[in-house]
Amino acid sequence: MQQTITKDEQVICGQAQELSRLIRSRDWDSVLKLLSSLHKADQAGLVCQLDRDTIREVLSQLSIDELTELINVMRDADVCLFCEAIDPLTLADVLDETNPDFAAHVLRELPLNTVRTVLPALKDAETVAPLLQYKRGTAGGHMTTAFVALAQDMTVDEAIAAVRSEQPRRDTVDTLYVVDARGRLRGVLTLRQLVLARPGSRLRSLMEKQVLSVTPHTPDGECARMIDHYNISSLPVVDDYGHILGIITLRELLHVTQEQATADMYHMVGLSEAERLSRPLRQSVKKRLPWLITSLAMALLSAVVIDRFSETIGVMVALAAFLPLISAQGTNAAVQTGTIFVRSIALGELRRPTMRRAVTREIALGLINGVAIAAISFVVAFAWMRDLWLSQILALAMFLTIALAGVLGATIPLLLRKFKADPALGSSVLLATATDVTGFLFLLGLATILIRTTGA
Amino acid sequence: MQQTITKDEQVICGQAQELSRLIRSRDWDSVLKLLSSLHKADQAGLVCQLDRDTIREVLSQLSIDELTELINVMRDADVCLFCEAIDPLTLADVLDETNPDFAAHVLRELPLNTVRTVLPALKDAETVAPLLQYKRGTAGGHMTTAFVALAQDMTVDEAIAAVRSEQPRRDTVDTLYVVDARGRLRGVLTLRQLVLARPGSRLRSLMEKQVLSVTPHTPDGECARMIDHYNISSLPVVDDYGHILGIITLRELLHVTQEQATADMYHMVGLSEAERLSRPLRQSVKKRLPWLITSLAMALLSAVVIDRFSETIGVMVALAAFLPLISAQGTNAAVQTGTIFVRSIALGELRRPTMRRAVTREIALGLINGVAIAAISFVVAFAWMRDLWLSQILALAMFLTIALAGVLGATIPLLLRKFKADPALGSSVLLATATDVTGFLFLLGLATILIRTTGA
Structure with a gap:
């Protein structure tokens, strides 16, 4: 009776193979039967693991209603795949069946010329188009317009009837917003408070009058912080006049949080957040190659430093073996500190x-x-090389490198934030280069001084 | 009338300074007045930014009720600070005022001897102690016991009366669980469905009978995936007999998701997830130093490789300048791929x-x-060094290093997962060492072959 989906990776794997087999034999009836036996969310996941042409064929077998059900439960990364696989006019029909904010959310992900075809074909175009002005990553870009707004002079009975007559999405009905005659946000109340209140009382007397709100341009990370910090389940988005435009829900912020964490991790190593294992190869080359070239250019700095000291290395070849030690320690120390700052x-x-x-x-x-x-480096180097001076130089250079790495790891993300750049953006390569260059300068510089004072 | 808290970093900063000033002048009345003018969540945040002794003094001025309100809205990282600042018996009184699952959650974070003092002092010890068996990171460790379970033979009216009489937390009342006479989970229904249903109908006929559930040992990441994937707002936790033990809410999973993302980022660079900027310095040294020593030991591998080829470097000192180029490119390529795999x-x-x-x-x-x-490397090296052979060697070594880096970046996290280790755990240092060692072998090995065939 209960479905426990904890350990069904193998089941899903089996289903995917079965599905491929049925598709290869073009047995569409069985394909649809297999799909409809699954939870919508699993259907969507399974279909999007197929290759592009097969997705197209499978989706062409589905009705508008079935397509709508699928896109509603699809993860963001898969929505693009889905939209590319059906023709723009079918897509318009599908989006007409969803909430306007969801339609706007999908359109925001699509290439501009697809949007130009789809948007005019929407019945709901007038509602959807204004929502497109809000960018991804802002409150406006994440809000839903399917919220319940009640007049402050309503009685509890009238309000319950109003909730009953509206059919908003399940996750938006638990918090109800109260507005005045001009549509300005005046208070907030939960469905539970409404259910428990005396039938004749007015909302004005029940509602919580202190309402936290954001503007459409508030960054989504800030919204997540507020919802988490103030322990609320949704956040109203209001314009400059206090009119409520939409709400951001806790559920939506679960996505935002996941996406933001992914973006932070990816930016630190110079990846784009749009990169997913399911994307076409050419896109990934286009995104990653420029980064590798940047990092090559930055590594050239370290190479130039080493080259400047080639004479010193020629005299003491053992120094070359110390380079990766200095590089590894400096980079690790800096990236550890940097990661803590980026995440904080x-x-x-x-x-x-x-x-x-x-x-x-x-x-x-x-x-x-x-x-x-x-x-530790001193002891290891001396045990290995049996050279007191060399070991002392390594130890001193190591100390200077690690001490400076702490400073760099803390200040580079803070400086990036100060100059309105993403603190995560490529901080791992920036930090690695900065510590390598300084570390090599310390090591080879000290060795050169030593050679000049003792050798010459 | 509306509080918009979007841009008040400066306000909070000002309040912190004001608070410090009042505390220095030991003006406790004004301190409490300033605090009570703030939202509870802001109070908690402000207090925890003070130094340890001052926190102790401020908290000693508060009543048990005020302390309870504070700890309830405190972020996890601050709870430990709070608990260290009040004496164990007061802490027991405070925890008695909270939900048993919250008390267990707090105790799980505390050192064992504090738990030994606090637990027996709890009035609720019998309810809290069994919850401590569930570890952090599992469904049992995150579930709340403040859920609403209704008998399947109840009518809608009886059920509404039952919801009214219970006083569970706001975020747990929207989904109601239906159990049979033996307490086994049989169905689920939303408060909204209940409000909209005919008063006389039985829950048995209203409830959704397909209920997703997890065991107390299901990993929290899996729970988050299910809640997100199946678009539900809470997930019941059941034992082997199907009895409902507690529920995990969407809100709790917002925390879990944040914590997991932090843990992934931190583990990749060898940090402990417990590390926060607010923790004592000694703890951080204890956690980070072993990691730096491990990374030193691993970097020694690269050093040994270079040392083996010291003769070659002595002949072609320019090779030393190429080492950081090979190291940077290999590491970057591998860490990019590794990050994508860890996150996926x-x-x-x-x-x-x-x-x-x-x-x-x-x-x-x-x-x-x-x-x-x-x-690109070939062109750059030739322009710089004007040596055809050397540039060719660099280019070939670069190709081999980057090609292998892709393989290593994908397989190392997968292998770690296969051997039940955390895929993120130190993958950045593992990957850096693996690519450095192989890259240096390629570069210096090729150079040695070249010298032997042409020079000797």
């Missing part, structure tokens, strides 16, 4: 009062870890 | 049917990018 900024944990303390803390950590690693 | 595994996007395709895709990408970067 994303979670809104790094506010001005804590900032100075946080930076001081990382610098202190760099000094302590620097001393420890320098001591 | 975490989001549950990487299931068996897609896996082979994903790996093939990354290998193809490595080959294409490898050819492109090799060509």
Whole structure:
């Protein structure tokens, strides 16, 4: 009776193989029968794992209603695949069956010329078009217009009747918004409060008058922070006059949070957040190659530093073996600190009062870890090379590199934020280059000084 | 009338300074007045930014009720700070005022000897203690016991009366669970369905009988995937006999998702997820130093490779300058692929049917990018060094390194998962070492072959 879907990776795998088999034998009846035996969300997942042409064939067998049900439960990454696989006019019919905000959300993901064909074909074009002005990543881009707004002079009975007559989505009905005669947001109340209240009382007297709200341009990360921090289940979006335009729900923010975390991780290593394992290869080459070229250009800086010291290396070839040690330690220390700062900024944990303390803390950590690693490096290098001077140089360079890495790891993300850039953006390559260049300068510079003072 | 909290970082900063000033002048009345003018969540945030001794002093001025309100809205990272700042018996009084699952959640975060003092002092100890068996990161560790279970033979009127008489938390009342006479989960229905139904009908006939459920040991990431995938707002946790033990809510999973994303990012660079900018310095040294030592040990592998070829480097010192180029490109390519795999595994996007395709895709990408970067490297090296052979060696080594990096980036996280290790765990250092060692072997090995065939 109960479906426990915890361990069905193998089942899904089996279903995918069965589906491919049926499709190859072009047995469409059985294909549709297999699909309809599954939860809508699993159907969508299964279909989107097929290759492009097969997706097209399967979708062409489905009715508008079935297509609508599928797109409604599809993950963002799959929506594009879906839209490419059906013709624009069918897509318009499908989007007409969804909420206007969902239609806008889908259109935002599509190439501009598809939008130019689909939008005019929508029955709902007048409602959907204004929503397209709000960008991805803002409250306006994530809000739903399927909320319940009630007049403040309604009685509880009237309000319950009003909720009953509207058919908003399930996840938007638990919080009800109360507006005045001009449509301005005046209060908020939960369905539960309404159910528990005396039938004759007016909403005005029941509602919570302190309402948190955001503008359509508030960043989605900020909305997630507010919903989490103030423990609310949805957040109204209002215009400059206080009119309610839509609401952002906790569920929507679960997506936002996932997407933001992915974006942070990806940006740190120079990937685009649009990159997914399911995307065409050419797109990935286009996105990743420029980054590798940038990183090559930056690594050339380190190469130039080493080349400048080629004479020193020629005298002490053992120095070359120390280069990866310095590079690994500096980069690791800096990327650790950098990751903490990037994540703290994303979670809104790094506010001005804590900032100075946080930076001081990382610098202190760099000094302590620097001393420890320098001591260990000295012992290892001496045991290996049996050269007191060389080991001392490595230890000193190691200490300086790690100490500086703490400073760089903390300040580079903060500086990027200061200049309105994404703090995560490529911070791993920036940090790696900065620590490599400084680390190599320390190591080879100290060695050159030593050679000049002792050797010459 | 409406509070818009979008841009008040400066306000919060000002309040923090004001609070510090009042505390320094020991003006406790004004301190409490300032605090009580704020939203509870802001109070908690502000207090936890103070230093340890001051937190202790401020909290000692608050009543049990005020402390309870604070801990209820506190973020996880701050709960430990809070618990250390009040004495164990007061903490027991506070936890007695919260839900048993919340108390268990707090106790799970505390050191074992604090738990030994607090737990027996709880009035609710018998309810809380069994919850402690469930570990962090599982459904049992995140479930709330404040859910509404209704008998399947109840009428709608009886059910509404039952919901009214219980006082569960607001976020757990929207989905109601229906159980049989033995307490086994039989169905699910929403508060809205209940409100809209005919008063005399029985729950048995209204409820949705297909209920998704998990066991207490289901990983929380899996729960988040299910709630997201199947678009539900809470997930019941049942034991082997089908009795409902608790529920996991969408709100709780917003936290889980945030925490998991943080953990993934941190594990990739060898940080512990418990590390926060607010933690004591000694803890951070203890956690990060072993990691830096591990990475030093691994970097020694690269150093040994270079040292083996010291003769070759002595002949062609320019090779030393190429080392950081090979290292940077290999590491970047591998970490990009690795990040995509780690994140896809975490989001549950990487299931068996897609896996082979994903790996093939990354290998193809490595080959294409490898050819492109090799060509660029050749041109750059030749323009710089004016040495045809050297440039050819760099280009070939670069191609081999990047092509292999794609393979390593895809397979190392998958292998870690296969051996039940965290795919993210230290993958950045593992990948960096693996690509450095192979890259240096390619570069220096090719150079040695060249010298032997031409020079000798």
